[in-house]
Each structure stands twice: as C-alpha cells, then as structure tokens.
Amino acid sequence: MARTQRHLRAQQRVQTLIARDQPLEETLGAICRIVEAQVPGGIVSIMLCDETRLYLDRIYSISLPQAYCDAVTGTAIGPKNGACGRAAYIRDFVVCADIAHDPNWRGFHALAAEHGLKACWSYPVRASNSEVLGTFAIYYREPGEPRKSDRRRVVEAAELVSLAVERERNREALRENEQRYRSLFTYHPDAVFSLDLAGHFTSVNAACSKITGYAMEQLIGSHYSVLVLPEDRSRIQALFRNADPGEAFRYSATIYHREARAVYLDVTNLPIVVNGSVIGFYGIAKDMTEQHRRETELRILQRSVEASINGIVIADARAEGKPVIYVNEAFERITGYGRDEVLGRSCSFLQGSETDPEAVASMGKALAERREINVTLCNYRKDGTPFWNNLYLAPVRDGEGTVTHFVGIQHDISERKSYEAKLSFHTSHDALTGLANRSLFEDHLLHDVQLAKRHGRILAVLFVDLDDFKPINDSLGHEVGDQVLIQVAQRLADELDPGDTLARFGGDEFVILLPELAREESAIRLVERLLTCIRRPFRVAEHELYIGASVGIAFLQDELENPVELIQQADMAMYRAKQKGRNAWECFTSDINDEVSARMALRNDLQEAIEAENFELHYQPLLDAHSGDVVGVEALVRWKHPVKGYLSPGLFIPLAEDTGQIGPISEWVLRQACRDMCRLAAEGYGQYRVSVNLSPLQFRRPNFLSNLQQALLETGLAPEYLELELTEGILMADSAAAVETLHRLRDMGVEVSIDDFGTGFSSLSYLKQLPIGKIKIDRSFVRDIATSRHDGAIVQGIISMAHHLGLAVVAEGIEDAEQRDFLAAHGCDVFQGFFFARPMPLQKLRAYLGQPTVTSEGDALPASRFS
Ligand SMILES: Nc1nc2c(ncn2[C@@H]2O[C@@H]3COP(=O)(O)O[C@H]4[C@@H](O)[C@H](n5cnc6c(=O)[nH]c(N)nc65)O[C@@H]4COP(=O)(O)O[C@H]3[C@H]2O)c(=O)[nH]1
Structure with missing residues (x-):
C-alpha cells in the first residue's frame, strides 16, 4: 500500500513537472530516477525518435554509461536493431531476456557485454495519435524476464514519457507558431x-x-x-x-x-x-x-495629354506595323479621324501622294534605330485635304530601357507653311500683278546671261514705261490705276514666250527679259506688238482709258561685265524713247549713255545750286482783263548755272521732282516770293498778290501747312497776297486729304488757283466742290484759240462754266492781240502772256510797275497797262 502511494506520489511529481513546463531533460531525468527507484537493479533509458522517425537519435539516462549512450544514439528503427530499435519498429513490448544470445542484438553484443548489460525490456513511447515518439527501456545486469508488474511499470513510465514529450512538442510548436506570427507582425x-x-x-x-x-x-x-x-x-x-x-x-x-x-x-x-x-x-x-503621387502625376499627365492642342499619338513599338494604341482629341480634330478608326492601325494611313518619300524614309530609319526624330511632312486628313505636320517622334522605354512604344506629337503647321510660301512669293513677286519683282528678275538675268554667253545666244532686256499713266492714277485714283496695271501686265504676258521673264519694278515700269532670240529684229517686232497691245483701250469700271508706252531695248554685248547693267541700259533707252513722244521705242547706244551721264551731272549741279541758293525769281505780271491793271505777278524760278547761264524751270523742275530736290527749291521760292512782295510794297510799288507754283511733292508733305504759315510769319506777307497754283493732278491723287488741305488754306486766307486747266481729267463740276477761287486755262488752248475752232470752243466753254460756278478765269500764254481779243470777248478775267510782259527779274519788275506812287493813305496805286 505504501509502495503504491509512493508510486502515485512519484507519478504526481512527474506530472507537476510536466504541467509546469519544466525542461524535458529534467522531466525525463525525474522519470528515470523514479523508475530506477522502483525496480532495483534496473537501469532506465529513454530514447526519442528523430524528425524522420527512422532513428532513435536522443537518449536520456541517469545510470547508463556515457560511452554506451553515445554508441547507441542514432540506432536505426528496425526489427533487428536491439530492444529499442525493434520496439519502436514493431510498436510493442520487446523483451530481450539474454542480450548475449539475442539475435536482434547482433552487432551490439560486444557493446552490451563491455558495459555489463545482460537483459533489456523496451516499450514504445507513443503519442496520443499513436505516433511513435521513442522508447522506454530498462536494462539489467543479469539476464531475466519481466514480471507482469514490471511490464505495467514500463508501460506506465512510457506513458509519462509520452506525456512529457508531447507537452514539450506542443510547447515547441506553440513557440514556433508564435515566432512565425511575430515575424509576420515584426517584419x-x-x-x-x-x-x-x-x-x-x-x-x-x-x-x-x-x-x-x-x-x-x-x-x-x-x-x-x-x-x-x-x-x-x-x-x-x-x-x-x-x-x-x-x-x-x-x-x-x-x-x-x-x-x-x-x-x-x-x-x-x-x-x-x-x-x-x-x-x-x-x-x-x-x-x-x-x-x-504617381497616380496624381499620371492623372495630370493624362489630362495634359488630352488637353494638348498638339495631336498626340502613341504606337506600340513591339507589335507588327506599330499599331496606334492611343490618340488624343487634338489628333482627332487635326486629322478628322475618330479614335475608333485609328486604334490598331499603322499611322502610315496619314500619308499620301504628296508626302515626301525622303521624310518618310528618315522617319522609318529613326524608328528602326529607336531614336527620336523631328520631321515635317505632308499628311492627309480623312476628307482627303492635305496638311503640314511637324511631327516629333520619340521612343518610350520601360524600366529595363527597352523601347515599348513611340510617342508622336503632331503640330499642324499648315498655316505657317502657307504664310511662308506667301512670304517667299512676296519677296520675289510684285504684290499687285503677281509678276516677278526686281530681285527675281535679276536672278533670272544672271542665270540667262550666263547661258546666253556660253551658247552665243542673243539676249535682250526691254524696259517698258507707260505713258500718261500718272494722270490716270492722279485723277481717277489708285484703284483705277491698279486695275490698269494689272491689265497691262496681262497683255504683256500674253505676248511673251514661256521662257521669257516679265517683271514689274514698281510704278508703271515693266521689264522683260528675252533670253533666247533668233535675231535682234525679233525683239523689235515684239516691242511693236507690245506697243500695239498697250494702245488698245483699257476698260476699268465705267472708264475707257487710253495709254501708251515707251520701251527701251538693250541687247547683251560681249563686253558687258555686270548683267544688271543691261537693265540700266534699257532704262536709259526708254528715257530716250520717252523724249521722242508717246508709243516709241529706242535701242540702247553708247550716246544714250552720254545723255544719262549729262542728266546725272545736271543733278549734281542742281544740288550745288540748292546749297548755294543759286536761284533767282522772275515775275510775270497778271493783268485785269477790263482795266489792264496789274492784279498780281507769277513767280517763276530761274537757275543761274555757273557755266550754262540762266536755265529755264522746264529743264530742271522735272529733274528736281524726280530726285526729290524740288523740296528745298520750293522752300526757297516761297520765302523769296513773299520777301520780294513785301519789299515792293515797302518800296512803294504797291502790294501785289504773288502766285507761286506748288509741286505735288511739296503739297503732300505732312508739314506743308505749318511750313507755309512759318514762311508767311517770317517774311511778314499777309496771306491774302499769296496765291498757290496747283495742277489738277495734285488734287485728284488723294482727294480727301487734298480737299482738307485746301480748306485749311482758305481758312488761312491763302488763295488757290488751278494751273494748266483743261489738260487733266477733272471736270468743272468737281472743282465746284473745292474751296478754290480761280482756274488758269492751259497755254496749249490759248495758242490755237484763234485758228482752231475746236480750241476756241473749249476755252469759251471753260470760261462760261467757270463763271457759272463763281470761279475767276486766268488765261496764260497770250502772245498776240487776236488771242487777247478773243479771250476778252468771251469774258476772261485775267490776262498773262508775253503779249503783255515776259517774266522779269525783280529789278525789271520795279521799272515795269513804274514810279512808286503813294496815296494819301500811304498805299501804292496799282499800275495800269491798258491805258
Ligand atoms: N510760250 C509762252 N510761254 C509763256 C507765255 N507767258 C508765260 N509763259 C511761260 O509759261 C510758264 C507759266 O508757268 P507755268 O504754266 O506755271 O509752268 C511753269 C511751272 O509749271 C514750272 N515752274 C516755274 N517756276 C516754278 C517754281 O518756282 N516752282 C514750281 N514747282 N514750278 C515752277 O515751270 C513751268 C515753266 O515755267 P517757265 O519756263 O518760266 O514758263 C512760264 C512762262 O514763262 C507766253 O505768252 N508764251
């Protein structure tokens, strides 16, 4: 009974050790001690299986010699492997009553004998799931069989071992599990x-x-x-x-x-x-x-791409034909293709007949080499219309640097292209007629002269200047003038061969290059044809207009060095033709050159005269038609040339107008005339109104009125003693501005008369609207007034209508009494002409006006030439 209690207590102790999770070694040691205490002479060994369950690789014993333990550790589990190996194998009690003669101990006999082990009873330690965990064995130093109670003890001890080992294993598993979960958490x-x-x-x-x-x-x-x-x-x-x-x-x-x-x-x-x-x-x-961040970035990027005004297209670089995988809205807008029509297709469908194959090839090369490229090529919209696409293509690489896509940015530069084309056209063409301009003409000339010289061809340059064009422009306005020029260009072009070059150099000057003439006469025959075709009337709106042309011809000579000189030669020849009268042509010869040189020399002399103020004013009296009183004088400029003596204005005024030298001359004339009139008055000859001729250039200058005012202020002449003579052309050219200037003149008190009336295009009814007081009938009508019924009738009509409109009429160029009488009979108001007096210097005018007479009021009396 006491033994049973001891046994129970011992078992409880072991269970407590197990329950408290004491280290397995300690628990198994305790089991060994308890059992050895219960079985005198018994030596307990506990062996545990390895993970593979094939070996017994751990041994716990408190009494077995260490050398023995070491020798049996690792015993394989098998039917003939000693007591423990076999017990674990057959999963049952194995009694080896006499080890020395036990066949299952073969191989271990010596070991057992060495350590004095004679008997061994082993029982498998099994887990709750029957799995073999190891063995529990008792050795004896004498052979012997276990009794029933011994067997029970072994079985009970094995169960305790099983409990301890399982508990340990659970603990181990728990620990591992926890570590696993902790790792999940921690890492x-x-x-x-x-x-x-x-x-x-x-x-x-x-x-x-x-x-x-x-x-x-x-x-x-x-x-x-x-x-x-x-x-x-x-x-x-x-x-x-x-x-x-x-x-x-x-x-x-x-x-x-x-x-x-x-x-x-x-x-x-x-x-x-x-x-x-x-x-x-x-x-x-x-x-x-x-x-x-990346998503936001991507969203912004995507929106930007969508909203870009440039077309954006992305193609798959790896798929056959590089199909489009994305296009933005701008692409759809530019090309007219919807997204669905484009996706999956190769972008080459945008190309067409006008697409430059070189641009396409360079693009293909760049794609093949996986590099970016910028090309401009002609693409086609869905509706077939072409557009200029400035395309920037770039590869898109993935993380490994492999090109996966290509992105293309389209810029529709059609507008810029057409602007550039226009611009380049304008730099080489005349905007009005579309003909070549001077620079393009010169290019052609250089080229054609080279060829003509090489092949010994006859080459000519024609310089065509229209006659009587200026009055059309001045009187009917630029719009009409422009239409005439366009028609002239067309008519000239119609007469030329395809290889000829027709250019407009500005104004009414046209230049023609004939690069390949059979003979020189061909050029002359062509010129005749050109003159004939220009003579045909031009119809612009309601007007039927007649003009002519003067043509200068210059043929290429061997000695000519600079081809551009041909243009100058033709120009000089044209100038000579103009002097011959209307509708004439002239070929360049060296004497023309001399004439031009003379003109150049005159220009230089004139410049010197301007600087030295080498001019004089002559005055021609204007007489009242009824009383014969001098009612005014016309100031006429004279150039006192150091070599040639007095030169008439007819010689140098047109030159001065061409060169712009008229400006300073007019300034001088105006001031001098004002000064002279003031001087005459101051000297007692009377205060006369002076008529001063106005050049168009002077009238149109922006500071014309202020200059005039300044001249009157400086000289002290009252404005009513100044009369400006304008030609009709001046008023017609920019009528609105001209009329405005006339009003300002009238406000100032300056009188205005129309000179050379009858030669221009203006009608009296037009003049009626202008603030002018007088017209001067042109000398050409007066000359034949008595002999030509026609001119007489014109003069008569002008006088009568002018009077109706309240305008005074001056007749200039009266050379004889017949003319005077005719004009007097038809009511002309003022006379001027050699018949009465020639233009004279101031000194002579003094004599003409007679002795200075002073009235009671101090004013000089006007001189009368009729009495
Ligand atoms: N055959 C003939 N001629 C006569 C007779 N009576 C006068 N003359 C000439 O007729 C011209 C009248 O001047 P104009 O028609 O304004 O024509 C002027 C005028 O247009 C221009 N001119 C003269 N002086 C100036 C000036 O100071 N400034 C400007 N802008 N032009 C001027 O030069 C033109 C010619 O001037 P002039 O040679 O002085 O010629 C003057 C004068 O000498 C005559 O009975 N018979």
Missing part, C-alpha cells in the same frame, strides 16, 4: 498594429514607426485618431462603429507624419475576436503616398 513592410476597443494602440510594428515618424513606445497607448486628418476622423470612426464582428474593413486615410507631411494610407482593419467577442482590432496600413 511586415506595412504598418501592422492592434487597437483596443477604444481605439488605442496596443501593439505596433517597426513599420508603424517608420510610416508615422513616432517611436513605437510613443504610439502604444495613444489613440489612432491623433494621427488622422480631422476631416477623415468621423468617417473612420463610423467604419469602426459599423464594423461587423468577424468582418474586415478597408479604407483610405490620410495621416500626418511627425514631420508634418501627409501620408496616404490604405488601411485594412479586422476585429480581434476572442471567445466570440471582439476585443479590439488589428490593422494593416500600406503607405500609398508614392503611389498616390
């Missing part, structure tokens, strides 16, 4: 944490600290909401509140990093359920900041 790259039900962190991993910037200790115990943006809090709280037990929930949240930057998180929370109750929440938060 998870995302923030993993647990919260209590109130929302306080109860555990956090290192990633939590990294993501939030707070130390793990700082986080534990703090509430999750302190990290979350205020605007996110209520939303997240609601998620926690409404979470179903057992259900995970996922949301995005933005938190503040300790460094005050926002961190975007993708959070999954799951309840911690213990015994069916939620005791808190686990959380896994993935840092999406980078992804969020």
Whole structure:
C-alpha cells in the first residue's frame, strides 16, 4: 500500500513537472530516477525518435554509461536493431531476456557485454495519435524476464514519457507558431498594429514607426485618431462603429507624419475576436503616398495629354506595323479621324501622294534605330485635304530601357507653311500683278546671261514705261490705276514666250527679259506688238482709258561685265524713247549713255545750286482783263548755272521732282516770293498778290501747312497776297486729304488757283466742290484759240462754266492781240502772256510797275497797262 502511494506520489511529481513546463531533460531525468527507484537493479533509458522517425537519435539516462549512450544514439528503427530499435519498429513490448544470445542484438553484443548489460525490456513511447515518439527501456545486469508488474511499470513510465514529450512538442510548436506570427507582425513592410476597443494602440510594428515618424513606445497607448486628418476622423470612426464582428474593413486615410507631411494610407482593419467577442482590432496600413503621387502625376499627365492642342499619338513599338494604341482629341480634330478608326492601325494611313518619300524614309530609319526624330511632312486628313505636320517622334522605354512604344506629337503647321510660301512669293513677286519683282528678275538675268554667253545666244532686256499713266492714277485714283496695271501686265504676258521673264519694278515700269532670240529684229517686232497691245483701250469700271508706252531695248554685248547693267541700259533707252513722244521705242547706244551721264551731272549741279541758293525769281505780271491793271505777278524760278547761264524751270523742275530736290527749291521760292512782295510794297510799288507754283511733292508733305504759315510769319506777307497754283493732278491723287488741305488754306486766307486747266481729267463740276477761287486755262488752248475752232470752243466753254460756278478765269500764254481779243470777248478775267510782259527779274519788275506812287493813305496805286 505504501509502495503504491509512493508510486502515485512519484507519478504526481512527474506530472507537476510536466504541467509546469519544466525542461524535458529534467522531466525525463525525474522519470528515470523514479523508475530506477522502483525496480532495483534496473537501469532506465529513454530514447526519442528523430524528425524522420527512422532513428532513435536522443537518449536520456541517469545510470547508463556515457560511452554506451553515445554508441547507441542514432540506432536505426528496425526489427533487428536491439530492444529499442525493434520496439519502436514493431510498436510493442520487446523483451530481450539474454542480450548475449539475442539475435536482434547482433552487432551490439560486444557493446552490451563491455558495459555489463545482460537483459533489456523496451516499450514504445507513443503519442496520443499513436505516433511513435521513442522508447522506454530498462536494462539489467543479469539476464531475466519481466514480471507482469514490471511490464505495467514500463508501460506506465512510457506513458509519462509520452506525456512529457508531447507537452514539450506542443510547447515547441506553440513557440514556433508564435515566432512565425511575430515575424509576420515584426517584419511586415506595412504598418501592422492592434487597437483596443477604444481605439488605442496596443501593439505596433517597426513599420508603424517608420510610416508615422513616432517611436513605437510613443504610439502604444495613444489613440489612432491623433494621427488622422480631422476631416477623415468621423468617417473612420463610423467604419469602426459599423464594423461587423468577424468582418474586415478597408479604407483610405490620410495621416500626418511627425514631420508634418501627409501620408496616404490604405488601411485594412479586422476585429480581434476572442471567445466570440471582439476585443479590439488589428490593422494593416500600406503607405500609398508614392503611389498616390504617381497616380496624381499620371492623372495630370493624362489630362495634359488630352488637353494638348498638339495631336498626340502613341504606337506600340513591339507589335507588327506599330499599331496606334492611343490618340488624343487634338489628333482627332487635326486629322478628322475618330479614335475608333485609328486604334490598331499603322499611322502610315496619314500619308499620301504628296508626302515626301525622303521624310518618310528618315522617319522609318529613326524608328528602326529607336531614336527620336523631328520631321515635317505632308499628311492627309480623312476628307482627303492635305496638311503640314511637324511631327516629333520619340521612343518610350520601360524600366529595363527597352523601347515599348513611340510617342508622336503632331503640330499642324499648315498655316505657317502657307504664310511662308506667301512670304517667299512676296519677296520675289510684285504684290499687285503677281509678276516677278526686281530681285527675281535679276536672278533670272544672271542665270540667262550666263547661258546666253556660253551658247552665243542673243539676249535682250526691254524696259517698258507707260505713258500718261500718272494722270490716270492722279485723277481717277489708285484703284483705277491698279486695275490698269494689272491689265497691262496681262497683255504683256500674253505676248511673251514661256521662257521669257516679265517683271514689274514698281510704278508703271515693266521689264522683260528675252533670253533666247533668233535675231535682234525679233525683239523689235515684239516691242511693236507690245506697243500695239498697250494702245488698245483699257476698260476699268465705267472708264475707257487710253495709254501708251515707251520701251527701251538693250541687247547683251560681249563686253558687258555686270548683267544688271543691261537693265540700266534699257532704262536709259526708254528715257530716250520717252523724249521722242508717246508709243516709241529706242535701242540702247553708247550716246544714250552720254545723255544719262549729262542728266546725272545736271543733278549734281542742281544740288550745288540748292546749297548755294543759286536761284533767282522772275515775275510775270497778271493783268485785269477790263482795266489792264496789274492784279498780281507769277513767280517763276530761274537757275543761274555757273557755266550754262540762266536755265529755264522746264529743264530742271522735272529733274528736281524726280530726285526729290524740288523740296528745298520750293522752300526757297516761297520765302523769296513773299520777301520780294513785301519789299515792293515797302518800296512803294504797291502790294501785289504773288502766285507761286506748288509741286505735288511739296503739297503732300505732312508739314506743308505749318511750313507755309512759318514762311508767311517770317517774311511778314499777309496771306491774302499769296496765291498757290496747283495742277489738277495734285488734287485728284488723294482727294480727301487734298480737299482738307485746301480748306485749311482758305481758312488761312491763302488763295488757290488751278494751273494748266483743261489738260487733266477733272471736270468743272468737281472743282465746284473745292474751296478754290480761280482756274488758269492751259497755254496749249490759248495758242490755237484763234485758228482752231475746236480750241476756241473749249476755252469759251471753260470760261462760261467757270463763271457759272463763281470761279475767276486766268488765261496764260497770250502772245498776240487776236488771242487777247478773243479771250476778252468771251469774258476772261485775267490776262498773262508775253503779249503783255515776259517774266522779269525783280529789278525789271520795279521799272515795269513804274514810279512808286503813294496815296494819301500811304498805299501804292496799282499800275495800269491798258491805258
Ligand atoms: N510760250 C509762252 N510761254 C509763256 C507765255 N507767258 C508765260 N509763259 C511761260 O509759261 C510758264 C507759266 O508757268 P507755268 O504754266 O506755271 O509752268 C511753269 C511751272 O509749271 C514750272 N515752274 C516755274 N517756276 C516754278 C517754281 O518756282 N516752282 C514750281 N514747282 N514750278 C515752277 O515751270 C513751268 C515753266 O515755267 P517757265 O519756263 O518760266 O514758263 C512760264 C512762262 O514763262 C507766253 O505768252 N508764251
């Protein structure tokens, strides 16, 4: 009984050791001690299987010699491998009553004999699932069989071992499990944490600290909401509140990093359920900041691409034919193709007949070499219309640097192209007629002269200048003039061969290059044809206009060095033709050159005269037709040339008008005339009104009126003693501005008369609207007044109509009494002409006007020439 109790106590002790999770070695040692105490002479050994369950690789014993233990450790489990190897194998009690003669101990006999071991009873240690964990054995130093009680003891001891080993194994498994889970928690790259039900962190991993910037200790115990943006809090709280037990929930949240930057998180929370109750929440938060940034960037990029005004097309670089995988709206707008019509197709469908194959080839080469390229090529819209596409193509590479796509940026530069084309046309062509301009003509000339010289061909340049064009332009306006020029250009072009060049040099000058003439007469015959065709009337709106042309011809001579000289020669020849009269032509000869040289010399002399003020004014009296009183004088300029003596204005005024030298001459004339009139008055000869001729250039100068005012102020002449003589052309050229100037003149008190009346295109009814007081009938009508019925009738008509309109009429160029009488009979108001007096210097005028007479009021009396 006492033994049984001892046995029970011993067992309890072992169970306590097991329950307290004492180290296995200690527990197994205790079992060995208890059993050895119970079986006198018995030596206990406990062997445990390895993981493969093929060997007994651990041995626990308190009494077996270490050398023996070492020798049997690793015994294979098998039917003939001693008592333990066999017991583990057959999973049953094995009694080896006499080891020395036991065949199953073959190989171990010597070992057992060496350590004095004679008998061994072994029993398998089995787990609750019957798996063999090892063996429990008792050795004896004498042969012997176990009794029943011995067997029971062995079995009980084996069970205790099983309990201890299983417990140890469970503990081991638990520890491993926990480590596994802890690893998941600790090494998870995302923030993993647990919260209590109130929302306080109860555990956090290192990633939590990294993501939030707070130390793990700082986080534990703090509430999750302190990290979350205020605007996110209520939303997240609601998620926690409404979470179903057992259900995970996922949301995005933005938190503040300790460094005050926002961190975007993708959070999954799951309840911690213990015994069916939620005791808190686990959380896994993935840092999406980078992804969020990339997504935002991508979104902006995508929107930008969509909104780009340039067409953008992306093609798959790896697929056959590089099919389009994306086009933006601008692409659709530019090409007219919808997205669906384009995707999957190769972009080459945009090319067409006018697409430059070289541009296409260079593009293909760049694509093959996987490099970027910028080409401009002609593409076609869906409706077939072409457009200029300035295309920038670039490869798109993946992370490994492989080209996966090509992106093309289209820029529709059609407008720029057409502008450039226009621009280049304008730089080489005349805008009005579309003919070549001087620079293009010169290009052709250089080229053709070279060829003509090489092949000994006859080449000619024709310089065509229209006669009587200026009056049309001046009187009917630029629009009419422009139409005439366009028609002239057309008529000239119609007469020329395709290889000829027709150019307009501006104004009414046309130049023709004939590069390949059979003989010189061909050029002359062509010129005759040109003159004939220009003589034909021109119809512009309601007008039927007649003009002529003067043509200069210059043939290429061997000695000519600079081809451009041919143009100058033709120009000089034209000038000579003009002097011959209308509709004439002239070939360039060296004497023409001399004439031009003379003109150049005259120009230079004139310049010197201007600088030295080498001019004089002569005055021609104007007489009242009834009383014969001198009512005024006309100032006429004379140039006192140092070699040639007095030169008439007819010689140098047109030259001065051509060269612009008329400006300073007119200034001088105006001032001098005013000064002379003041002087005459001051000398007692009377105050006469002086008529001064106005050149068109002078009249149109912007400061004309202020200059005039200045001249009157400087000289002291009252404005009513100044009369300006204008030709009709001046008024017609820019009538609105001219009329405005006339009004200003009238406001100033300056009289205006129309000179050379009858030669222009103006009608009296037009003049009626102008603030003028007088017209001067042109000398050419007066000359034949008595002999030509026609001229007589014209003069008569002019006088009568002018009077009707309240205009005074002056007749100039009266050379004889017949003319005077005719004009007097028809009511002409004022006479001027050699018959009465020639233009004379001031000194002679003094004599002409007679002795200065002073009235009681101090005014000089006007001189009468009729009495
Ligand atoms: N055959 C003939 N001729 C007569 C007779 N009576 C006068 N003359 C000439 O007729 C011209 C009248 O001047 P105009 O028609 O304005 O024609 C002027 C005028 O247009 C221009 N001119 C003269 N002086 C000036 C000036 O100071 N400024 C400007 N812009 N032009 C001027 O030169 C033109 C010629 O002037 P002049 O040679 O001085 O010629 C003057 C004068 O000498 C006559 O009975 N028979």
